[in-house]
Amino acid sequence: MHDFELRNLSYKELHEMLTQFESHFAVEELLLQQKGSSLVQNQIEAHEIYNSAVMRLITKNSVEETLLYLVAWWTDHILIDDMKYKGEL
Numbered sequence: 651m652h653d654f655e656l657r658n659l660s661y662k663e664l665h666e667m668l669t670q671f672e673s674h675f676a677v678e679e680l681l682l683q684q685k686g687s688s689l690v691q692n693q694i695e696a697h698e699i700y701n702s703a704v705m706r707l708i709t710k711n712s713v714e715e716t717l718l719y720l721v722a723w724w725t726d727h728i729l730i731d732d733m734k735y736k737g738e739l
């Protein structure tokens with residue numbers, strides 16, 4: 651998503667985006683469970699920490715501040731946590 655679009659996101663659009671992320675987590679955890687991956691618990695815990703942080707942020711901060719956290723978290727999560735199971739799925 652383009653930076654300009656992110657800055658102008660409404661709470662409704664942010665909520666829709668977060669819902670899509672939740673679906674992504676569910677699919678990712680299911681696929682790892684089906685493969686019997688040893689990394690499934692690591693993923694579940696990372697997603698739980700993320701969910702708690704997002705709920706805390708979204709109730710106390712602006713959309714823009716929440717988005718800054720989301721961009722940083724997703725970048726780290728994909729490049730570090732998700733790369734651990736690269737080749738397993």
Ligand SMILES: [Fe+2]
Nearest residue numbers: 678693727732
């Ligand atoms: Fe993940």
